[in-house]
Amino acid sequence: MNCKQCQEQIRKTLAAGSELPTAEVFAHQSSCPLCSEFYDAQLNLFQAVDAGLRSLVNHPVPPSLLPGVCARMDEKNLPQRDWIPGWGYAAVAAAAILAVSVVFALRRQVSPPSLQGNTTVASRSVANRHPATQPPRKPGGVAPTTRVKPVVAAVSSAAAPEVIVLAEERQAFAEFVAEVPERREVALALTQPAQAATDAPVEIAFLQIKEVEVKPLEGTPRE
């Protein structure tokens, strides 16, 4: 056994909780002062570790530990939620959902006026015969951002008809409105409501077939 093996064996023995080395280790140790020294150092180290662990763990138990637990146990034993019956939670949840939905509904009702600031006047009534006001465009400039959503035109009076125009079609519509006075029939057609196409009721009758007259084919050879 060499010194390295001996020292490894010493470490294993002490780590296993035994202080007595094996006969082989003991024989080597008695003839090797280095290993003997190593053994003493390791023994001291393990003893210090054990003592340190014991002092760390075996602290005196504070006298307030068990009374504290008992007091907390008593607190937990008290009936604390008797004032809320079992269905109470469901009722509270339902009320909360209802309240939230009412708030949302109210907000939806309130939101259209708030959008009015964003809407622009796309056109005016046709009866006014004025072209729709457009924000001035810079020549050669970039076109304003188009909106996908149709914009409800602001109504100048209650009697004037409303026209819904897409933002990107506003310019074309303005030009069309400017031409309307020259084309009278178009203007009249615009003011008239479209005629509803009505289908004639379907008549159902039995199929009538005249009596069929059966005749033998002429020119066929008879057997």
Place this chain on the structure above:
Amino acid sequence: MQELVLIQSGRTLERESAREIARSRLNHEFECRLAECGPLAFRIAQGVLRNSADAEDVAQEALLRAFQKFDRLQDVTRFRAWLVRITFRLALDRWRSARRRERRETEWSRPEQRRAPASTEEIVASSEFQGRLERALEGLPEKLRLVLILAAIQGYALEEVADMLGVPIGTVKSRLFFARKQLAEKLR
């Protein structure tokens, strides 16, 4: 109708009283175990946290949790093992959060502003070797750490430690061997 109502209320009362009796029996059974297992819980927490106040708090919390779920414990003889696990988990959680907090405070405060050890007990405990030992203990895997703590608690043989952990005694011995070996290597 009246008779029916009377019978129902009687049954309810009977059920209530039966429940009350069962609860009081359970409480009594728990309190019997409390005297034995309370110190064990405290010592496990102390082994992890190294602070009496925190260890007491964690032990109380663990005992309270055990009490709340005591009726669900199928095998009452396994109570001690169950409590050991609860306490160790809670203590580890507390230790980790304390370490995080400490790290944050260290980052934000200058070294001279750090708190000095308060009592003689703490000064003794924070001696150089003890400090190194505690750091080495923190670096061990949880399984090895728990075995070391349980084996160091006075009054418990290795068979009892094995029983607490629900593992064979051979496993306890092997874990103890590796734990001590690793500790010695770290402290060398």
